[in-house]
Amino acid sequence: MIVRAKLKEYASALGISLEDVQLEQFDCYAQTLVEWNQKMNLTAITEPQEIVIKHFVDSLALLTAVELPQGAKVIDVGTGAGFPSVPMKIARPDIHLTLLDSLNKRVVFLDALSAALGQENTCIHFRAEEAGRSPAYREQFDLATARAVAHLRELSEYCLPFVRVGGRFAAMKGGDIDAELAESSKAIGLLGGKVEEIKRFSLPDESRRSIIIIKKISQNTTKYPRPSAKIAKNPLI
Template identity: 50%
Template sequence: MQPEQFKKALEALGFTVTKQMMDQFARYVQLLQEWNKKINLTAIDETEEIYLKHFYDSVVVARYVAFQDRDTLIDVGSGAGFPSLPLKILLPSLQITIIDSLNKRINFLKLLVEELALDDVELFHGRAEDFGQNAAFRERFDWATARAVARMSVLSEYCLPFVKVGGAFLALKGDKGEEELLIAKRAIQTFGGQVEQVAHFELPLEAGERSVIQIKKIQKTPKKYPRQAGLVNKKPLEN
């Protein structure tokens, strides 16, 4: 997907895309490619693939979710900034917090945020299990996002503790999202969530199926969750 195709695809979805936004996306690509030679940020490194499988795949979430002005969003295990930073470029009023367990990635994101002149973005190095038990982060966010970093039962334990009651966790998945949901029902309910909607869409240029799973937070997460580091992955709550 060429940059101009990307712009037209977003405009077709109803978004206003300015020159400044396109300049920010272009600089994002440059920095991602430069840093990817030094540290492993992404296997998707070609410019056209970045626009399609990172940028478009991230921002299309806003087609299915009603983000409000000044909403707070925490991105768990964001890697090279997906989906939160493309969303921030397109919707500048979002207040973004990113947690990632690898400090090298956080260093890349610090430079990226500075280069793109993005306001209201906070970056933290550490594990979701630890931050989820921290009162400064727990149940403080309108939205939590995660993009295919683990299966739904695990992601729910990582993400739902951050979401305030009435907010939602958004999982960006491939074509296996519904299958993962089937074995994650117990986990979602245990952590205070309820499936709100599952939206399916095809990436342009026949680049594959995707789904956005929205889990509404309907009650507080019990204090013992998330469990300590390691247990979430080793012993997920599954049906």
Template identity: 50%
Template sequence: MLPEFEFCRKAFEENGLSLTAEVYEKLDIYAEMLVETNKVMNLTAITEPEEVLIKHFIDSIAITRFAKFEDGMKVIDVGTGAGFPLLPVKIYIPGLKITLLDGLNKRIKFLSDVCEKTGIEAECIHERAELLAKKEEYREKYDIATARAVSAMPELSEYCLPFVKKGGIFCAMKGPSEDIRTAGNALKLLGGKIEKDEHYEINGEQRRLVVVKKAAVCPPKYPRASGKIKSKPL
């Protein structure tokens, strides 16, 4: 499904990343399953091999250039969808302990199938983020939370920061033009503080990663119900 290995290796290198044959093989299986499953389930609008490589896989893995992902770290991907960004990152850094969280069960079934086919160990959970974050075994238990989502930063922070333990980080893949200053009050209430706001390019296209440090414990009343998060952002 993916272009040949040498093409992919060069594409990785052009974006400051390396690519091994083992990682390539697993990404190739993932890409084939993504495109095939997409014929019967809406997972992605991106299905051309080179675009899957650049806009899904390299786009996801590139965040490891700006935030520290290390073996043994616990990482949760909130609203993971088709698995981006965390599943490619797990393939790239196999020692991560990951949780893929989504509110749509058929997406979680797809991700479970990908993990089984590629031999990846991951916890795949079908649940709403605002409900799971209230459970003791998941609340403030993660070194990193990731999200590649369209929600504005105040909303996304309320969904994600309650999962992050004090001293951990929340990595938000955001549009280059979003005014993240609107999240100032939300971050203050949730115990977060912006550590980095990285602007970079992937094959000439603008990308952005906002890294939020979890500086204090999140008050127990957060996250609120989803309706309140959306109608009355912090």
């Protein structure tokens, strides 16, 4: 379905080498995504070259932005169709991946996708603010990530509680994030985080992207995360 040589070329430009078996997995991913998308809303991006650039290459860029130890524990919060973490795991099979989504039919898809790719992922149907208060998930991960349209201020409250002290939260954003970042500084500090780095890059189609890397420097108080209605009504500003 996808042009494997193009994906290999784009990944190589990021410094990521993909073997034939991995390219086959990406092709399987694209086919599975398009097939399931016919019966549920997973993505508006279904053209093969756009899947390669806007889903796969965009996701793989996270591996160049954050250094993950061997066997790292990663949680993808509000993962939807598995981006960015499932492409990351294709390139780094050693990662222990937890896929969290609040919509059960997406979790059914993620279970089927994981099986098709031969990945042993933990797929959980859970609201992020509830999972973040559970001892099974709270401060258990080397990396939490989210590729979401929510404001960084709210994303930080959903995601930082999952991260162990010394770990990182990586928020995947568009190109223009300076105002949003400034508006989120108080929330990040209250949640035990500190902005470590901002990686800015362009995809092969020249669309601009940013990855905000936040290091967890202290534990969260038990006050956070709050229920979603409180997060929406009273943002940490």
